[in-house]
Amino acid sequence: MARTPNRELADLLAEARWGNDQLARAVNRIGRETGLELTYDHSAVSHWLKGVRPRAAVRPVIAEAFARRLARPVTSQQAGFGAAPAGRAEGGTQSAQSALADLSDLVRDDMDPSRRSMLAAGLYSAAMLVPGYTELAHRLDGARAEVRAGRTVRIGESEVETVRAMTERIAAILDELGGGHARPMSAAFLANTVMPWLSADGTPAVKKSMLAAASDLVYLTGWMAMYERAHGLGQQYFGEALNLAQDGQDHVTYCRTLRGMSLQAANLGYGPRALEYADAAAECAPAAGPRLTAFLRGQQAHGAALVHDQRLAFTRLNQTEAALAKADGRNDAVGGYDWAAYHFHVSSVLYALGDLPRSIQAMRQSNRVRPANERQGRLHANGVLASRQWELGHVEAAATTWHEFLNDYTTLSTARGDEHFDVLRRSVATQSGSRVVRRLGERVREVGRQKTATATV
Template sequence: MAQRPRTPNTALAALMQETAWGNDRLARAVNRTGSEAGLRLTYDKSSVSHWLAGVQPRAEVREVVRETFARRLGRPVTPEETGFEAAPEPAGDRCAPADLMSIGRADMDPSRRSVLAAGLYSAALSLPVFDDSAERISRASAGPTVRVGQGEVETVRNMTDRIAGILDELGAAHARPMAAAFLVNSVGPWLQASGTAEVKADLLSAAADLTYLTGWMAMYETAHGLGQKYYVEALKLARDAQDHVTYCRTLRGMALQAASLGHGPKALELADSAAEAAPASGPRLRAFLAGQQAHGAAMVKDRRQAFARLNETETALALADGRNDAVGGYDQAAYHFHVSHVLYELGDLPGAIKELQLSNRARPVNEKQGRAHANGLLARRQMELGHVEAACATWNTFLDDYVTLSSVRGDEHFRALSTTVAARPDTPVVRQLQQRTRDVALRKAAA
C-alpha cells in the first residue's frame, strides 16, 4: 500500500517566521531547552526540515518545541500553532487536591522520581488567578464520611515546621520525600473530608504552605519542572483558601526559580505580580517581596529600580517584629543575600562577596543547608575574583556542612570545588583542600 503523503507543516513555518529563526537556530534552541528536562537531543537543521515537511517528533519533544517558542515569544504556544499533534495535557484548573495527589504519589516513588525531576520548566505557564469566590471552600468540603477540625489543621502546620527543620539540618533530599508522603497519605484525604467553612479554609491554607515548601525543595534540588508543578498547586490551594499571603509568597518563590534559571524578564514579572497581588501586609512580607523585585530588576539591568527596591526592603525589614516563620521567612541573612545578587548582576563582584559574608554572619546557626549554599556561592565568587586563599578557607567551611547534607545543590557546589581547585597552582593551601575534597568524596560514596 502506498504511504500517504505528508502535509507540509505551514503552522511551524509561520512560527519560525515570527521568531526570525532558521532551521539551524531552532534546532539548537530545542536542544538547549530539552537538556533542562534531561533529554539529550541532537537535532540539526535537517531535523527541522523533516518537521517542516510534516514529520512528527515524539511526544516529549513536541512539548520541548512548544516551550522553546514560548520562551522566545514570551507567551504560551498551543500545539496547533506548532502544527504538531497535541501531547496529553495535564489537568487544567480543576480542584487542587486531585492534581496534588497525582504529583505527590509520583514523587513518593523512587523509581519515578528521577523521571519526574526531569520534567520541563515552562517560562510561559498560565497561572491560577486569585479571585474572591467563597464558593471554592464549600466545593472543597464534600467528603461524606470523615470530618476534620482544627486538630488536623495544627497537625499540618506542625509537620510543615518539622519538615522545614529537617530541610535546614539534613537537606532537601531527605525532607522532600517526607513532605510528599504526608501530602498524599494525610493531607489529601483531609482536604476531601467535610468540615466547617472556617476549618476548610484553614486546612487549605495550611496545605498551601506545605505544598509551597515542597515545591521550593524540588526547585532547590534543581528539579525545576516538578517544583513548578508543586508551586502551581500551592497557588490553587491558596486561592481556594482565600490566603493572599501564601499566594503571593508562592509567586515570589516562582520568581526566584525563574531567576535561578536565568529568565530575568520572567523573574521580574513574577516578582512584580507577587507584590501587586499582596494585600495590606506586614513589613516582613513587604520586605520579602521587594527583595525579589530588586533581584529581578538587576537581572534586566534596571539599576535605578533595583536599588529603589532594596531601599524598600531595608526599610520594611527594619519595621518587622521578631517573629519569622519557618516557611518562606525573611530576615537579615536573606536581605544581604538579595543585595549580593543585585550587586553581582550589576557587575560589582567585590561588593557581592562582601554582602554574602554579611549574610553568613546573620544566618541562624541551625540553617545548615542554607549556609552550605551561601558558602559554596561565596567561594565561587572569591575564586572568580582571584582570591584563592580566601576561597579555599570558604570551601573548607562549606565542606564542614556538606559532608552531613544530602542536597543536589550542595553536590553542584562540590563539583565546582573539585573542578576549580584542580585548575589552581600547586600551593600548600590548595593541596590541603584537594586532599580533603578527595576524602569527602570517598565518604559520600560510601554513605
C-alpha cells in the first residue's frame, strides 16, 4: 500500500535546519526525559518522511524536539502525525469546560502510587506559551458541572481558611521531611477536599477566595513536583495554578507561579525561556511591597545571566538588593524571599557568567544568613556549594560541605537531594586518592546502603 509523504515533517525539518541525524539524536535525548530508551537514527527519520508513523508515545517527543529547536509550540498534528489523543490539548491552553475536570484528573492520578511514576515521566514543554494575566479571558463556571460537589453543598470562609492552613502545614512538612512525603499529602487533599469545594456553592466573594487559596496549594504542589525532578508534572500543576489564580483574581500567586516556571526553565538549561517567564512575572505583578519586587527581580537577574546579558543581570541584582533592604518585617513576604535567597541569586548569576570563585563566596554568604530551620534550602545550597568547590579544585573544603549536606540528606526524602547525592557519588569515585576523600567515600557508601534499605522496606 502506497504511503503519502509527510510534507509537514519535511517542512519542519527545513525550518529547523536539521538533517535526519540531528532530529533522531534530539528525539532520543528528549525521550530519555520521559523514560523512553530510544535509539533512532537517520533511517528512522527517512521512514517518517515517507509516511510511516512512529508509535503514539513517540509522536509528542518528536513534536517537542521541534518546539525546543524553533522556540514555539509544535503539535503532533503539525508534524504530520495526525491529531493528538482525546484529552488535554497539545501545546495549547485548556478550554473553559475542561479546566477544572483536568485538574481533578491530575491530582487523582498523582495521589495514586500506581500512576505516579507515569506522571513523573511526563514531557516538559520548553515552548509552552503563557499569556499575560489580563489576556486570560476564560472562566471556570462552565467546568463546574464536570466535577461532582460530593457531600459539600455550600462553602464559607471556614473552608477557605482550611485550605490556607493546610497549605502552610504541607509547606512545613516539605521543609521538615522532603517532597517525597509532602506531595502525596498535597495531592490527596486537593483531590478529596479542595476539588469538591471548588465546585460547591457559595457567595461570589467566597468562591473567588477559594479559587485563590486553591491556586496557592496547586502552585506549591507543582513546586514540589519540579524539585522531585517530575518536570512535566510540575509544569502541568503550574499551568493549572495560573488558571485558578487568574479566576480567583490572585495576582500574587499568578506572578509567583510564573517565577516558579522561570526557575524550572533555568534548572533545565533553557535560558531564554527562563528570562521570558521571569519578565512576564514582573510585568503582570500588582503594586505591592518591596519583598515581592525583590522576589521577582532576583529571578530576572538569573534569567539575564543565563542569556549572558551581564549588564542587565547586575542591574536586576542591584534592584533586588535595594528592594529587599526596604522590606522591614514580614507583612509583604512572598515565597520566603530573604537575604539567603538574595545571595543565592547572586551566586547563580556569577556562576552563569563564569565567575566560579565569587559564586562560591556568594553561596557561602547565603548559607551564613539562612535561618537554621530551613533544612530543604540548606540541603540544596550545600549540594550546589560543594559541587562548585569541587569544580574549583578545593576538594577538602568541598568534602566538609558534603558532610554537612549528608547530615540533612539522611533525614529527608527528596529527589533534589538524590540528584546532589549522585553528583557526590560520582565525584568521590573519580578522585579517591586523598585521605579526606576516602573518608567521605566511606560515608557515602554507608548512606547509600541506608537509603537502599529504607526504599525496600
